Amino acid sequence: MSRPDPTGGAFLGDGPKPSLRALAAELLRQPRATLDILAARLTGKRLRARQRLAALVGIDHRLALPSYAMNRATEEPPGEGSFTLVGSGTLLRGASERIARAFAENPTLQAIYGDGLVQRRAGGPAHPVLPPAFDPDLLMAVDYLGPLALRRNALDPVSSPIAAALAIAERYGVEAIGLLPGLLYIRRPGDGASTDRLTAARQHLDRTGREDATVMMDANGIVRVTHPLAETPLVSVIVPTRDRLDLLRPCLDALRCRTVWPRLEILVCDNDSREPETLAYLETLTGEGRGVVVPCPGPFNFAAMNNAAAARARGKLLVFMNNDVEAFRADWLVAMARHALRPGVGAVGAKLLDGGGRIQHGGIVLGTGGLVTHAHRHFPGDAPGYLSTLRAAHRVSAVTAACLMVEAEKFRAVGGFEAETFAVDFNDVDLCLRLNAAGYQTVMAPEAVLHHREAASRRWTEEARARHEREVAAFKKRWGPLLVQDPHYNAGFERYLSTHARLARDFPRAGAIRRPA
Numbered sequence: 001m002s003r004p005d006p007t008g009g010a011f012l013g014d015g016p017k018p019s020l021r022a023l024a025a026e027l028l029r030q031p032r033a034t035l036d037i038l039a040a041r042l043t044g045k046r047l048r049a050r051q052r053l054a055a056l057v058g059i060d061h062r063l064a065l066p067s068y069a070m071n072r073a074t075e076e077p078p079g080e081g082s083f084t085l086v087g088s089g090t091l092l093r094g095a096s097e098r099i100a101r102a103f104a105e106n107p108t109l110q111a112i113y114g115d116g117l118v119q120r121r122a123g124g125p126a127h128p129v130l131p132p133a134f135d136p137d138l139l140m141a142v143d144y145l146g147p148l149a150l151r152r153n154a155l156d157p158v159s160s161p162i163a164a165a166l167a168i169a170e171r172y173g174v175e176a177i178g179l180l181p182g183l184l185y186i187r188r189p190g191d192g193a194s195t196d197r198l199t200a201a202r203q204h205l206d207r208t209g210r211e212d213a214t215v216m217m218d219a220n221g222i223v224r225v226t227h228p229l230a231e232t233p234l235v236s237v238i239v240p241t242r243d244r245l246d247l248l249r250p251c252l253d254a255l256r257c258r259t260v261w262p263r264l265e266i267l268v269c270d271n272d273s274r275e276p277e278t279l280a281y282l283e284t285l286t287g288e289g290r291g292v293v294v295p296c297p298g299p300f301n302f303a304a305m306n307n308a309a310a311a312r313a314r315g316k317l318l319v320f321m322n323n324d325v326e327a328f329r330a331d332w333l334v335a336m337a338r339h340a341l342r343p344g345v346g347a348v349g350a351k352l353l354d355g356g357g358r359i360q361h362g363g364i365v366l367g368t369g370g371l372v373t374h375a376h377r378h379f380p381g382d383a384p385g386y387l388s389t390l391r392a393a394h395r396v397s398a399v400t401a402a403c404l405m406v407e408a409e410k411f412r413a414v415g416g417f418e419a420e421t422f423a424v425d426f427n428d429v430d431l432c433l434r435l436n437a438a439g440y441q442t443v444m445a446p447e448a449v450l451h452h453r454e455a456a457s458r459r460w461t462e463e464a465r466a467r468h469e470r471e472v473a474a475f476k477k478r479w480g481p482l483l484v485q486d487p488h489y490n491a492g493f494e495r496y497l498s499t500h501a502r503l504a505r506d507f508p509r510a511g512a513i514r515r516p517a
Contacts, residue, residue, distance in 0.1 A: 059378045059498045061386065064125035069117060070186055084154075087147040087161035089116060089185040099149045102180055102513050109515075110154040110176040111168045113161070114184030115492055115508060116146040122189050128503065130490035131387070132394075133516045134177040136169055137443070140201040140215075141222050141392035146185045160196050166204040174516045181491050182510030197223045220384065222392050227338045232262050235333065236315030236408070240269040240296070240305045241323040245278045247453070252291065254327040261333045265315050266291035269305040272298070303417035303427040306401070310408070310416060317341070318411055320428075322402040324453040325352070335447035336405040339393060346440025347406045347432045349399020350448035351390060357381040360452050362389065363396035363444040364429055366479075366486040368495045371472065372429055374400065375444075375489075375499045386500035389446070396444045396488050397436070397517065401428035402452050406435070414438055425468055426475045433479055436517055487517045 073093040082100055085091070099112050113134075117126040131144040138144065139162060148161035150168070158164040168177055198215060201223050205213045212228040237255055241248045248268070255266060266285075270293050273279060285291040294312060296305040306320050317340055319333070327333075332350060340348045352361035362375040362385060375396070376385050384391050401417075414434045417427045432442045476483065485491055491511055494502040 059501050060380070060383070061500065062502055064127055065117070065503075067119070067123055067125055069126040070119050070188065072117075072183075072186060074186065083112075083152060084150040085147050086150060086158060086164050087145065088191040089147040089187040090191075091147065091185050092183055095184045098180060098182070098184070098510065102178065103149075103151055106178065106513055108172075108176060109178050109513065110151050110172050111165060112149040112178050112180050112513070113145050113147075113165075114180040115182060115490065116185040116187060117183060118187040119189055124189075126186075128492060128507070130492040131179060132490060133179050133487035133514050134165065134169070134174050135395045135488070135516070136166060136174065136204070137225070138387065138389070138392060138394035139165060140197065140204065140225055141394070142388045143197055144387050146187060160200065162197055163200040163203070166200055170204070170207055178513040178515050179490075180511075180513055183508040201225060220388065220391060222388055224392075227342060229334070229338060229341065231341075232337075233316035234263040234265055234314055235261055235317045235319060235337070236265045236267060236310075236313035237319040237321055238267045238269065238306055238309040238313065239321050239323050240271060240302060240309075241273065241278075242271040242300065243273045243275045243278045244323060245275065245281055247323045248278070249281065250326050251321070251323050252285070255321075256290065258327050258330055259333050260330040261337075263315075265313065267294055267309040267313060268292070269294050269296045269309050271296045271300055271305060301419055301423040302401075303423055304419035307416045307419055310411060313408065316408055318406055318408050320401045320404045320406075322452065325403050326451045326453075328451060329449050332448040332450055333405075336445050339443045339445050340405045340407055344439070344441055345443050346410055346435030346438070347399055347404055347442045349396070349442070349444050350403040350450055351444075351446040352400070352402060352450055352452035352454075353381045355451075355453055359383065359390065360454055361400050361402065362446065363394075363488075364398040364400060364432075365489045365499050366397050366429075367483040368486070368489065368499055370496065371475070371483065372398070372426075373499055377498050379498070379501075385446070389444070389500075391446055393443055393445050393447070394488075395441050395516075397482070397486050398429040398432035398442055399444060401431070402454070403448075403450055404428060404431075406431075410435060410438075410440055421474045421478075422471050423467065424464075425471045430475065430478070433482065482517075485514070487514055 074090045075093050075096060083103060102112055103109055116129045118129055119126050129144065129146060143162055145161040145165060148164055150164060155164055155167055158167060165177055198217055202215050214226045215223060217223050239251060252266060268282065268291055270282060282293050286293050294309045296308055310318055317337060336348045336350060339345050349363060354360040358381055359376045359379040360374065365373050365375050376390055418430050422430050436442055489499065492504055492507045493500060494504050
């Protein structure tokens, strides 16, 4: 089977860039937003201006470097007595020393990989490969490894970096594989790359008791692992609302009419709805047996409302969904359930598109945008994403509760949402991080795609802003160390615009070994 070049556009996320004419047209179409951008720029708030421009006209990857970036002094692979190097690419000067030092300082470390520069054609630009901390799900889908350094005697001879990394993970655990930030290698045209992802994935799944999973390569060169559904249990979908029937009705209609799943329970958390039309709709919903209304009176507390409904839910799987989210593809719930029912998976998130059809959510990245950011936000809705992460399932630190699935047993085991500390903001991130700490991985499932009219039902007041600031402070206090650098997001990217869009100003910068959280 032929395999696309792993340094091609779909791999690194390159795509057609918007024309200057299209950008100008969008700026003229929204004059108020354009004035806000100009005002921010003129008052010296350049970051705010860039963020508002990205929100207005979208964003894309601008990561390529001039071809002379490949003209770096290189060295031969390490000699006998150091470590074994598997895979194509040439180490940069000093890389062997850094790798050897990392092995010496981390006795449990069995394998190391790092950042690289790849060139698709002679004389062409250099493209940085900036991988996350080791993620076996993503690695089976997309080869993001360059040459892999193995501790001597860690493994018997292996055929490729992918096969070696998966075997190390099986024998020693994923934490035995470390990412060493900073450029380690270059790969020129003709150096080749691993071509055995299908075989390596199949063998890894068989060795780890997942013989029933199917493996195939799609037209984009992504290896898709489909986890079987041994059961199709009752799913409880929980939707908080206060009036806003214009949002709630299409949300619930899409659940009933455009969602393929044999057993579905809908619970609406009603936070003091007062409009006669909404009350009549909720009464009909209950009377016809199409849903359950859970009264949640009092000040808006998103976490407490969801906890109250989850306590009444009968489903094995819980789906927390905003009333401004609308399904348009029938398979979204199936795609999420395939991951949520895996023993080692906690929360599962979906790819959400905003009103303009652009990416609104592709996972949550810690420590970016000042605190946390949605991955690939404002990118085109059909963008592949960096390392194809808008097409391939992968691990993330957190996902949004605008559409979040989790097994009820796992949700209750960690105490559900933290309603007292994070009533409105960060309760979803906090939940995911507590599930992660309990040993459950958070997975982003981009095969599940829905629309999200973000914050369409939210109104800011002085009281709401004060509450938000309290929750920001509490979030920093509880999870501050994780905000320094998200393990699933490479430090070579800029942290303050949109994720995966620009290189950090100090790129390349060497750093300490990073391992899966």
